[in-house]
Amino acid sequence: MMKETHKRLLEQVAQMAAEGKFGESIAAAQREYDQLPAGIAVFIKCVLDFWAETTDQVEELAQIRRLVCQLLIVAYREAKKKEPSTALAFVQSFIEDYPDARESSLLPRWSSLAQASLALREVAHSQNRLLIWQQTCKQFQAYNEFLNGLLAYLIILWRASLGKPVDTRVFGATYANKVDQFNALTGGENDPFYLFTRLARPRLRNAVAHETIWLDSDAMKVRFTEGRNQKVESEMDLLEFTMLASTGSHLAHAYLAAIAVIAVMEDGTDVAKSLLPSQLVRVFTHLTEDTA
16 A cells, blocks of 8 residues: 555645646646546556657667666566566555565655656756756766666566565665676676666765765866775766766656556556557567467
């Protein structure tokens, strides 16, 4: 059952959207959602909106969005073959904690990411470089915090798919340790799931959180210190940092779209399923196609 605090958070986000706090386009979309009956209809619209947005973006970014969504569906699909209850916990991760793992619901992290992404979009064309830099840092931290939580679920799903025991201690592991665990399970750079670990930047996330990062605007570099005692000096091209923040902003919608696809495919009618993008349906029904 959804926590009362989570229910209030969802209501607050919906109210802010309806009031135009995130822009008129978001307010219009919220009005459309409010007119739909709760359940499958909302899930279908979520998926269709997500898929439509990918056609309006730079192809490389559109491919990343689609890939994230499809990989999450694959993780669910493969885990369900061995551990249906574990797979179900992932579907419920938006509003419910994983059993015996307190505060593991992704809703608070998702909300922070969604709001940071919308805020960055609002200031993107500002002439105030400091404002853009501060919001980019906020966006970078928000997507890494969300990915930190998501990786715990992906590790559990992948362990289940491989027939390995599920260990809920992963929810309390460090971000860097989760990245290492996930790479060990999936093959790292040699596996399609590499996208998640390429986006995951735990050391840089720590630098942002500890405010040991600064913008060298003359050199177009992001400079930061890292390590246990914050003694290691590092740098990154500003363009790379900005691209990471921008790409990470799309994790929020891709995650919701994946959850929505799973919900429709598991509980929707044949008519409802026929409304989903055929590519996502094929990803979900891979097992059926293989065994037909």
